[in-house]
Amino acid sequence: MSALDELLAYQRDTEALAQIAGRLGWDQETMMPRGAADQRGEEMAAMEGMLHARRTDPRLGAWLAALEGAELDPVAAAKLRHIRRSFDRATRVPARLAAEIARVTSVSQGKWAEARAADDFAAFAPVLAKVVALKREEGQALAAGGDVYDAMIDDYEPDMTAAQLDAMFGEMRPRLVALREAILDKPMPDGLTGSFPEEAQMALSRRLAETFGYDFTRGRIDKAVHPFSSGSGSDVRITTRTSPADPFNCFYSTIHEVGHACYEQGIDPDYALTPLGSGVSMGVHESQSRIYENQLGRSRAFTGYLYQQMQQAFGDLGVSGADAFYAAVNRVQKDYIRTEADEVQYNLHIMLRFDLEKALISGDLAVADLEGAWNERFERDFGYAVPRASLGCLQDVHWSVGLFGYFPTYSLGNVYAGCLHAALRRDVSDLDAQLARGDTGPATAWLRERVQRHGGLMTPQEVITQACGHAPSAGPLLDYIEAKFTGLYAL
Template sequence: MTAFAELMAFQRETEALAQVAGRLGWDQETMMPRAAAQQRSEEIAALEAVLHARRTDPRIGDWLAAADPQDDVAAAQLREIRRGYERNSKVPGALAAEIARCTSLAQGIWAQARADEDVAAFLPTLEEVLRLRREEAAALADGGDPYDALLQDYEPGATGAGIAALFDRMRPRLVALREAILGADYQPPALGGHYPEAAQLRLSREIARAFGYDFTRGRLDLAVHPFSSGSGSDVRITTRVSENDPFNCFYSTIHEVGHACYELGVDPDFALTALGQGASMGVHESQSRIYENQLGRSHAFTGWLFGRMRQAFDLPVADADTFHAIVNRVTPGFIRTEADEVQYNLHVMLRFDLERALVAGTLAVADLEEAWNNRFLADFGVAVQRPSDGVLQDVHWSVGLFGYFPTYSLGNVYAGCLHQALRRAVPDLDADLAEGRTAPATEWLRETVQRHGKRLLPGEVIAAACGAEPTEAPLLEYLEQKFRAIYRL
């Protein structure tokens, strides 16, 4: 075997083990008995130790030095393997295993503290998670910015300063649009009624199929915090249900289907290789957000959904235009995952600033709840009344995902660019969506974005799909045009 062939065979086994580790995480959040948390943390830590040893095996360095790529795909494989090898070699194996063990335990502690509205019960655990991730960041940063080092796990090439500058450009137009909307004479009504869980889940499965989700390679379950898990031929999604708010379930489902279809859409030849997953979390979010918002909340698709909901429920909405306005209703709210398109990025900006300060050490964990509540009041004009609506609402920090939050907004920016290009490529898009046909849109996304996996770098895949480097302008123009029409401004 050549050095390249030996490296690829070794990498395939590593990727397979990583999928097993991911399945343990999926099980923990969906089906695992509560009393198994301690044992599961040890199982995950043990598997992480094996993975870390493989990812830092000295033979990888030898194979990389000797490998001779024969085409651009092979060169991309070596690029990604080298990036992972260099990254993991900087982190001690004992630290990697301890982070895995601690974050596995922390997820359950966070979930219980959230249910009990008890911040104090979670803060010592968060302190430990942050300590470990800061130690890891210091090892990765080589004297540079620790937060930038953590960002590379989610958005290679991004920097905290670059994201902060992007947010500074976006914030004034988002705030101005929100203020115009909240001051408008026309305000859509809130959705009333009762929507039984079983009926919501039936319609969620229908919606998932409408967006191309393949249930022969996935499944839909319930979780506290919706997520997508897996790659290749086993990609699972979760949603959650409130019987007073069916949109929470339906749009969480569409969002996670976007993530899942990205993984399912990667070129099958890349399965169980370094290229076999999405290019970055920002690009991943571009898929989930364009599925959820530009497609799923469009006037055309909500017209189809209105008809389906009238068949499934006693829906107290008179017409499709009103339904579209209700789906896109802008109102002050606490929960990021339920936020309207106008305010969503403001939720992300809050978290980005706080986690950056936590990693830098300028904000203490003991002061986090007060800092969150003060910032939320300043940004949204309403006071947080309970921790589950505030600092305990998101799972991310409990599982150590510092640096993940800004990729949500990067995904929105990328989705804005992709939507503009999609409209040019599929001029009859609205006619298709009005019939519940998403295939022309999702097939374009699969061909231009999803099939590449990690073969292209994040900026490259968006630029190749759109014909230009990504900027925030298309997203902001889309939001202003859409919501000024809905609110008759």
């Protein structure tokens, strides 16, 4: 075998083991008995130790050195680029540290769920402090003298920096704040009323997943505290959650996670169990979930279809027709929860988390002071106080599992989705007529062809630029949001 053949055969086993580790995480969120948390932490640590050993194996360095300067086709060159990047980063992190992070974050996730249920940040703070200290140590190793937080962002969005994100948020914040203030001066549309049984929500949730192209022969839907998508290739699973008084929480969580899952299911099958066989970055991943959920799922055209489906499932919804239903779906209101936020306010939630986690990693904010800092910042940004921790700093799972640098990719994904939506409407002229029939096929086929099938073949910026015909910028997203909500609220 050539050096390339040996390298790719070795990498295939590493990718397969990583999928197994991911399945352990999925099980922990959905089906694992509560009493298994400590043992699962040991299992996750053992898996991470094995993966870290494979990702730092000296043979990788030898193979990569042998292939330096080799003439390769674009697919092989892209695979090599990912393997080299992974090897360079993994070799900077001690095996002891990688295993300890896996063990502590597995336990921390359970502690977070218990603290969230009890509205008790103090009970969670000690283990969170351990997570922050371990992730800071990892970030310092990865940064090798550079910016620690930038090194963390690079795990999720290669080549992105905090300075670039600060500039992007600086452009977005004034227009979003001005729009939010104008909207909140207007009367709020009525919400839904009625009975929304969990079983009926889950049944319609599954139909919506199929409507957006989710392949149930290679996936499943389960329930979790925090909706997520897991896996790639032939095993891509999603979760959602139900609320008796708010079926939109279930339906739009499902559509959002289906966007993630369809990205993974839509990747060229030839890339399965290779470095190209999953989404290229979390920003691009989020662009798919957000365009499925918002620009398609919350459009006037699709909500007309959803209105009919919900009437059949639940009967009277307490709103006076499809236009009122559209307004209810897109209602802007005072609330606390990021995952339930409307398109106007969502990115403001991200900016809050971005600033706080930068301060945690730099050491400017102590974990013990996080709840107070969150509450103070939230009241300053949104104008009202956080009543309890589950509506504040305990609402998200991310920090408990060490995902520092992840939050800003949500807003970056919104920006990418804004660019993709403008290009999609340019290329698919009868999009609204199709969505009104519940036919998402042309839209999702366009996204699969332009974005999803490429997997990790290109860089994040290249994927979006090629799909849209121009480099990504915040302008299309802001223009879309302003036009939509100016019309909805007659501003």
